[in-house]
Amino acid sequence: MNRWMKAGAAALALCMMAGLSGCGGEKQAASKAASAPAKKELKVACVATYPPFVYKDKEGKIVGFDVDITGAVAKELGAQVVYESMPFNEMVPALQASKADIAVAAVDMTQDRADKVDFSNIYYSKENVSILARKEDNEIRGPEDLKGKKVAVEKGTVYVETAKQYGAEVKEYDYHDQLIKAVEDNEADALILDKPVARFYLAHGASEKLKPAGIISGSGGFVMMVSKKDEGLREKVNEALDKLMKNGEYDKIYDKWFADENFSKEPDVKS
Incomplete structure (x- = not known):
């Protein structure tokens, strides 16, 4: 992704949020944000097998682009972050049950999710989606x-x-490393991953058995899912994201994880 795509994320978010989240007016949002008490602890649900966005390094520490962005947002809120990794399809229920305040893991906005949780503004404009297959295929x-x-x-x-839209026989797994193993072990013929994630795995060992096998055009971007029960939290998160994009901190985090010269230097995945 280049710079103009990053700069356009906020504008794109406003258009998409209006259709999916049913946001109120600016005065109402500002009022909620002002009245919401400052959080001292931010409970974050994540899927810690999704490098370079969220994953565990060799020491078992949860790291990644989403982690650094969430940490920077929490700092603006004066809160400490507590992460809990879980399968992707358990994150929305965790937010609904107040077991988490925010969920991150390269999340797309969908209408089904919008009925259950709130979304932050887009903080990562989406690139193409990668297909990986075995080298001999x-x-x-x-x-x-x-x-x-x-x-x-x-x-x-x-x-x-x-x-399903492409007529495939779908095999579903809880975690992305399981997708890689499924194709390597002939349980599946191919897998679909966001391009940066596929690129990470290929740069960290998967290229021994797998190869790029085409792309699917992507659109939209990634957001944080926010509990609807925590009134004002979404507005505070959006204010923090806006500040990070304006003060240059976002660009520093982005380059750390996605600049070409840094990609191969990223911490490896815990085995």
Whole structure:
């Protein structure tokens, strides 16, 4: 992703949020944000197997782009972050049950999720989606070749429907490292992952058995899911994100995780 895509994230967020979240007027939002008490602890649900966004390094520490962004937001809120990793399809229920305040893991906005949780503004404009297949596979070269193939995807993500739309036999898994293993072990013919995630895995060992096998055009961007029960939290999160984008902190975090010269230097995944 280049700079103009990052700069356009906030503008894109406003358009998409209006359609999905049913936001109130600016005065109402400002009033909620002002009245919300400062949080001392921010409980964050995540999927810690989604590098470079959220994952555990070799020491077991949860790291990644989403982690650094969430940490920076929490700092603006004067809060400490407590992470809990869980399967993707358990994050929305965790927010609804007040077991988490925020959820991050390269989350797309969908209408089904909007009915249950709030969304922050977009903080990462989405790139193309990658298809990976085994190196010896010469049949899959693009999404049109997925018809009739076994395709591994993560449960609860938009890629379940994406794979179905291309006529694939969908195999769902809880975590992304399981997708990699499924294709390597011939349980699946291919997998679908966000491009930066696929790029990370290929740069950290997966390229020994897997290869890029086409792309699917992406759109929109990633957001934080926020509990609807925590009145004013979404507005505070959005204010913090806006400040990070204006003061240059966002660019520093982005370059740390996505600049070409830094990609291969990122911490490896815990084995």
